[in-house]
Amino acid sequence: MYGTIRIERNPSCKTKPGQEENLGFGRHFTDHMFIMDYEEGQGWHDPRIIPYGPLSHDPAAMVFHYGQAVFEGLKAFRTDKEDIVLFRPDQNAKRLNRSCERLSMPALDEEFVVHAIQSLVRLDAEWVPRKEGSSLYIRPFVMATEAGLGVRASSRYSFIIIMSPVGAYYEEGLQPVNILVEGHFARAVQGGTGNAKVAGNYAASLNAQAVAKENNCAQVLWLDAIEKKYLEEVGSMNVFFKINGEVVTPSLSGSILEGITRKSIIHLLNEWGIPVKEQKIAIDDIVAAYENGTLEEAFGTGTAAVVSPIGSLLWQGKSMVINQGNIGELVQRLYDTITDIQFGRTSDTHNWLVSC
Numbered sequence: 175m176y177g178t179i180r181i182e183r184n185p186s187c188k189t190k191p192g193q194e195e196n197l198g199f200g201r202h203f204t205d206h207m208f209i210m211d212y213e214e215g216q217g218w219h220d221p222r223i224i225p226y227g228p229l230s231h232d233p234a235a236m237v238f239h240y241g242q243a244v245f246e247g248l249k250a251f252r253t254d255k256e257d258i259v260l261f262r263p264d265q266n267a268k269r270l271n272r273s274c275e276r277l278s279m280p281a282l283d284e285e286f287v288v289h290a291i292q293s294l295v296r297l298d299a300e301w302v303p304r305k306e307g308s309s310l311y312i313r314p315f316v317m318a319t320e321a322g323l324g325v326r327a328s329s330r331y332s333f334i335i336i337m338s339p340v341g342a343y344y345e346e347g348l349q350p351v352n353i354l355v356e357g358h359f360a361r362a363v364q365g366g367t368g369n370a371k372v373a374g375n376y377a378a379s380l381n382a383q384a385v386a387k388e389n390n391c392a393q394v395l396w397l398d399a400i401e402k403k404y405l406e407e408v409g410s411m412n413v414f415f416k417i418n419g420e421v422v423t424p425s426l427s428g429s430i431l432e433g434i435t436r437k438s439i440i441h442l443l444n445e446w447g448i449p450v451k452e453q454k455i456a457i458d459d460i461v462a463a464y465e466n467g468t469l470e471e472a473f474g475t476g477t478a479a480v481v482s483p484i485g486s487l488l489w490q491g492k493s494m495v496i497n498q499g500n501i502g503e504l505v506q507r508l509y510d511t512i513t514d515i516q517f518g519r520t521s522d523t524h525n526w527l528v529s530c
C-alpha cells in the first residue's frame with residue numbers, strides 16, 4: 175500500500191527486563207518503533223521501523239498547541255505453543271480511523287496498520303514476555319507535526335507504533351475495586367470527542383481521577399454531562415451490570431468509547447444465552463437495584479485488564495457494596511474465557527486472533 179517497510183535495526187539493543195521482574199504498565203519499551211509520515215498532496219509515505227528513541231519536533235508543531243492526537247491500545251500474547259498472536263487488531267485499525275476522522279486527520283489503510291503492527295512485533299518478538307498473564311502492549315498513535323500557530327487542520331502527521339512488555343494486570347488474580355460515582359466533572363459530551371480515542375479526553379479526566387484517589391477509590395464512574403443522571407463509563411473502561419440475572423451496559427450514546435472488549439463480551443453473552451441489553455442506565459436504577467437486592471455484579475471492561483470487578487460504588491457519600499465485595503461468577507467466567515482465547519488455551523472459534 176504505502177511501499178515496503180524499511181527496517182533499520184537497532185545496533186545497541188537494550189537488556190530486557192528479567193523474567194521475575196514486576197513489569198508494571200508502560201514502563202519498559204522495546205528496541206524498535208514504527209514510523210510513517212503524511213504530507214498533504216503526497217499522502218502517507220516512507221513506512222519504516224527504526225531504533226526506539228526520542229523524536230525531534232518544531233516547538234510550533236500543531237500537536238503541542240491544538241491537540242490533534244489520537245491513539246489505540248492492543249496486546250500481543252505468547253501462547254503455550256510459542257505462537258505470538260494479536261487480539262482483534264482489525265478492530266483497533268478501524269477505530270483508529272474513526273478517531274482520525276473526528277479530529278480531521280487523514281485516514282490510514284486498515285490492512286496496512288495491522289501489517290505494520292505485525293512487522294514490528296515480529297522484529298521485537300523476544301520482547302513478548304513469557305511470564306503467566308503477561309503480554310506486549312502495543313500503542314499506535316497519530317499526531318499533527320506541521321509547524322504553525324493558526325488554528326486549522328495540520329498538513330503533516332506522523333503515525334507511530336511503540337510497544338511495552340506489561341505484567342498481568344492482576345498479579346494475584348482478579349481484585350474488586352472501589353469506584354466513585356462522579357457527580358461534578360464530565361468526561362465527554364454528545365457531539366464532543368468521547369467516542370474517539372483522542373489524547374485530550376484523558377487529560378480532561380485527570381482531576382476527577384485525583385478526587386477518586388482521595389476517596390480511596392481506584393476510578394470514577396462517569397455520568398452523562400448534561401443531566402448527570404445516566405451512566406457512561408468507568409475510568410477508561412466500559413461498564414456492565416448484572417441485575418436480576420440480566421446483563422446491562424450503557425448504549426453507545428455518542429459520548430461513550432466503543433470498546434473492543436465490550437463488543438467481545440456482548441458477543442460471548444449472546445452466545446451463552448445470557449440476556450444482555452444495551453440501554454440508557456440511570457444511577458437511580460442502580461441505587462434501586464442495590465436497595466432491593468437485585469444488583470448482583472458490576473464490572474469494567476477494557477484491553478488493559480480485560481475485566482475489572484467493582485467491589486463498591488460511592489455515590490453521594492454512601493457506599494454500595496456489590497456482591498459483598500467478592501468477585502462475581504459472571505465476571506470470572508468472562509475473564510477466564512477471554513484470557514484462555516488470548517493465550518491459546520482454548521480454540522479461537524470466533525477468529526479473533528491474528529498471528530504475527
Ligand SMILES: *Cc1c(COP(=O)(O)O)cnc(C)c1O
Pocket residue numbers: 247371407409410411412431432433434435436475476477478
Ligand atoms: C480504550 C477505552 C476503552 C476500552 O476499549 P477496549 O477496546 O476494550 O480496550 C473504554 N473506554 C475508554 C474511554 C477508552 O479509552
